Each structure stands twice: as structure tokens, then as C-alpha cells.
Amino acid sequence: MQQMIDRRLLLGGIVAGASATSAAAQTPDAPAPRPAKRTPVKNAVVLVTGSNRGVGRGFVEALLARGAKRVYATARNPKNLAEVVALDPKRVVPLELDVTNDTHRRAAADKAQDVTWLINNAANPGSFTPGERRFYSASNLDDIKAVMDTNCWSPAELARLFIPIILKNGGGAVLNILSGGALFCLPEFTSYSTSKAAAMMMTAGLRAETDRMPILIASVFTGGVQTRSLPIGATTAATPLAHANEVIDAVAEGKSTIFPATGPVNMRDRICQDPEGFERRVVERFHTNPVQIAPYD
């Protein structure tokens, strides 16, 4: 009984502490903002996952153009990296890395001991059978769990391996490429949204843990980039190179929450202003004009 009372008191104290903190956040006594962790790209050594195409390849091109010392271009099939290596064979080091494979992850960390930036870019949009991407209609949760593994647990595992390496090298950055799908449930891609929302919280958790360390942990809310994953019919989209340059600029300024221009800018505000109305519109669209991407091999 005593134990139960102690536990309730403790929980009460935690809740009270939390409200005191939020009250403090509204007063002039709120903690001063931390100085930005400005992280310039010049001479950075960067590992990019899924860099054989799309957003990842755009990062490799931008990093090279902006003075990165070395780029570990990684892909699950290294044969697909030939064109990327050809961009600058002296500075681009190809590595095999299926992000879900722990042996690959550890081998990459052993090899890339000079890394100062990790860009967790690789992602799995989910099955091309739409029903398998949803919790109720899926035949089982296998595909959904695979999406979670690629998009949330694997970047977390890579961050755990590379943060000590980055710190040993004097500090740097981890960029987790998220999506507008992290901010609300995109019912056409429920498993993807779930994984990106979880990755958003995972990223915020890493940021809190490393707050006093010389490492920037950035949440990048990517959207509208011209890749094979762009929804059919999307009208505005940035090139992967333009997207990468925008993100690199934001990292140089020390921004930890990055909304590139073609992404879900202001979406959080719109959701908070009218959560039910926002969801209603999303659900209507799902039933009448669902978002689709073209299947690929």
C-alpha cells in the first residue's frame, strides 16, 4: 500500500512538474534558447543511406558541390552506385548498406570511422498492394512491421552506431529525413505515416538526449521532391538537388526542425487550428481521390 501511495505521489509530482514547466515556458523566466548548433558542410564526412537515387542522390551531389571532404554513398545494391561514384571517384566511397541488416550497419560503422554527418534518408513506402499498408485491411502486419523497421528502427540503430563516431570526430550532425506523413495519418499510406511519426519522436528523443553534446539532430520534413515516390499528379516539386541545398543551408544555420519549401510548411498550424476539419478532408480524399505513387521494381 505504502508503495502504491509513493508511486501515486511520484506520478503526481511528475505531472505537476510538467505543468510548472509549461507555465514557465509562457513567462519571461523561460530558459533562454540554446545557441544554434551551426554545422557547416565544408570538410564534413557524410554517410547517406539510400543514395543511389532520389533525395539521397541529391544529397550526394550537393555535398560534393559544397565542399564535403568525403561522402559514403550507400545502397542495398552497391552496383546501383556506379553513377554516383563517377561524380567524384576520389571523394565518393560506395558501401553496401541495407539499413535493415545489422551486419551491414556494423560493417559500415567499422569502415566509416571518420564520419561527422549521418543522413538517414532510405525509406520504404510500403507494399504496392494498398490494403497491405493499412492496419484493418492488411492480411497480417508483416509489411507494416517491415516499413517500421526500415523507416524508424533502422535509422535509430544507425544513429546509435554513428553518434559516438561523430562525437569522437569532434561533433557534427544526424539528419533524419521525415515527411509530412509524420504529422497526420495519410490513410493511403498508413504504415508509412505511422513509421514517420514514430521516427519524428525518435528524432526528438535523440535530440533531447544529445542536447548538451556537440551534435545537431535534425528532423527534416521533406515533401514534394521529384523522385519515383512523388505522388502521381503532384504539381509543385523541387529537384532532389534543390531540396538537398535547402536542407544543408538550414543545417549550417543550426536549425533542428527543417521544413523545406515544397514540404509540409505550416501543416502543423493548420492541423492544430482545426484537427477534425483537417482529418475530414484527408479522409474524404482517401475515399474519392486517393493519393497514389507509381509502382516500381
Ligand SMILES: NC(=O)c1ccc[n+]([C@@H]2O[C@H](COP(=O)([O-])OP(=O)(O)OC[C@H]3O[C@@H](n4cnc5c(N)ncnc54)[C@H](OP(=O)(O)O)[C@@H]3O)[C@@H](O)[C@H]2O)c1
Ligand atoms: N519524394 C518526396 O516527395 C518525399 C516526400 C516526403 C518524404 N520523402 C522522404 O525522402 C526520402 C527519400 O525518398 P525518395 O523520394 O528519394 O524515394 P526513392 O526514390 O524511392 O528512394 C528511396 C531510397 O531508399 C532506398 N531504400 C529503401 N529500402 C532500403 C533499405 N532497406 N536499405 C537501404 N536503402 C533502402 C532505396 O533503394 P533501392 O533503389 O534499392 O530501392 C532508394 O535509394 C525518404 O525518407 C522519404 O520518406 C520524400
